[in-house]
Amino acid sequence: MDDVEIEDVNEDSPFLVEKEPLRNQDLTSFTDIAGEVLSLYGWHLLLVAFVLFLLVQQLKKRSSGQSASDTASAATQDAAFVAQRQEAMEAARRRMQEELDAKAVLFREKQKQREEEKRRQKLENYKGIVMSQDEAASSSAALKPKTDKKPLRSTDYSPLSGQGGGTCSWRPGRRGPSSGG
Template identity: 60%
Template structure:
């Protein structure tokens, strides 16, 4: 094999430590800004800090009574709602008691009517007439002098052997199925 000589390219070049150019320019710019506007920036920072402190103190002072006032207001509203609910429940209970009393009275009247019907049936009387008279008040019974008309039997509109699909039966129109077979087209 042939002997190959490898030489370093950087042999004749002097090595200089590298500096980050971006950070040095940034620090220069910051130092120039502080030297020109330093006092203004300091005063602005102090004023901003004082403003924030003042606003925080004001907010805490104004919210404390508001929170207490809101809590009292909420408690009052809840008490008012509970009182309203109690009143409504009492009204509902009273109405339910009245309704139960009416139901008991109606059941008692029905029971009496059934007893009257049973007694009239035992005596051999018609119970239908007695129930009608018992339902009317005495004033209505004395004032009702109208005679009830007997019901007339109406004839049925169609005869018993009427079939609508047959095409018979006295109707002016009738249905008939269509003709079977191939259509006459074409």
């Protein structure tokens, strides 16, 4: 195995083809060209774009100047239309306000009727209670047998007044700090 020799290929060999290094040919050529154009003519291109912009603006002004007469007649029609629309809106607002006022009046009347009804019911309940108490008092007075016992105290006795013959009377509390924890 030592007999094997490796020979270099001569440049004179017909089978050898030299190739350029591989490059992405999609955008590199375009970016190269665009870069060169911008570097050489960048300011010129910017100036041309600005002039084109100004020309477009002037053309728009001229075309709107010709339609200015059309706009004036449209403006008078628009003013009349706007005035008519505002009047219609005002009329609608007035109608709505009148409806709201009418509903408010009805609500107040119903509220007064409810309050009056509540007042009547309270008055009737009160009268019924008073009458039943009067009837109960008169019936209990009729049912109670009269006794000749002497009442324990007089009718004008009040234990808080300090009068009426009691030995106990009210005394103020002790002065000083409260005792307690």
